[in-house]
Amino acid sequence: MSDRPSIDEYFMEIARVVAKRSTCLRNKVGALLVRNKRILSTGYNGAPRGLEHCLDVGCLREERSIESGTRHEICRAVHAEQNAIIQCALHGVSTEGATLYCTHQPCILCAKMLINAGVRKVVFEQAYPDEEAMDYFRRAGVEVVKFSEGGKQGP
Numbered sequence: 001m002s003d004r005p006s007i008d009e010y011f012m013e014i015a016r017v018v019a020k021r022s023t024c025l026r027n028k029v030g031a032l033l034v035r036n037k038r039i040l041s042t043g044y045n046g047a048p049r050g051l052e053h054c055l056d057v058g059c060l061r062e063e064r065s066i067e068s069g070t071r072h073e074i075c076r077a078v079h080a081e082q083n084a085i086i087q088c089a090l091h092g093v094s095t096e097g098a099t100l101y102c103t104h105q106p107c108i109l110c111a112k113m114l115i116n117a118g119v120r121k122v123v124f125e126q127a128y129p130d131e132e133a134m135d136y137f138r139r140a141g142v143e144v145v146k147f148s149e150g151g152k153q154g155p
Contacts, residue, residue, distance in 0.1 A: 007037060008123055011101040012147050015125075018042045019103045023053035024077050026061065026068070031080035031102040033088060033095055033119070040093050043083025047076045069129035072109050081110040085117050095119060105146075108133040115140045123147050 005013065011034055019030030023046040033040040047053045054060075054076055066074055078086070081102060088095050096118035100106070105124045106114060111133035114122065121143040137144045 008101075008145075008147055009149075011039075011099075012103075012123065012125060014039070014042075015101045015103050018044050019080070020044075022046055022080070023055045025054045025059040027104060029080040029102065029104045031084045031100060033084045033098045033100055035095075035098045040095065040098060041084045041087035041091070043080045043085070043087060045077045045080045045083070048078055051076065069107070072107055079107065079110050080104075081106050082113060085113055088117075099123060101147075104128050105130065106133055108136065111136045115142060121145070 011032060015030040015032055017030065018032060019028045022028035022030065022044040027045070029045045030042070031044070032042045057076075060066075060074055060076060061071070064074060081100060084100070085095060087093075098117075098119050099121040100114060100119050100123065102122065102124045104126045105128035106122060107128060107130050115136060119142065122137060123145045125147045127146070134144065
């Protein structure tokens with residue numbers, strides 16, 4: 001038996017490392033877009049370029065007691081998935097046919113962006129309370145895989 005990680009284990013481990021750069025106080029999320037086993041871009045959740053980070057000034061969502069999975073607009077952070085797409089746009093890299101590896105299940109806002117960006121598969125590790133996002137993926141024909149350690153995949 002080899003200690004070599006599967007391709008999903010490999011990319012998910014990289015997503016976990018990317019998440020360490022997050023400046024969010026609630027969830028440290030990392031994402032990467034991959035095509036043909038090559039990383040196109042990475043992203044983590046944090047404030048827009050040049051603006052104050054939650055690590056420095058606190059979390060608006062915590063201050064206002066906003067429940068997870070709701071009121072996404074009341075947040076300083078750009079989501080990890082969004083930042084991965086933005087990096088591709090900034091550098092002229094197509095996301096058509098890519099796979100997203102993410103430490104967390106995408107929210108509805110990210111789901112819509114990923115669908116329009118042409119992402120064909122999403123692999124995530126931690127669930128997020130947003131069934132609407134999962135419904136959008138199903139209806140758009142995006143394959144969604146819940147990753148679990150050891151390479152075993154759930155529904």
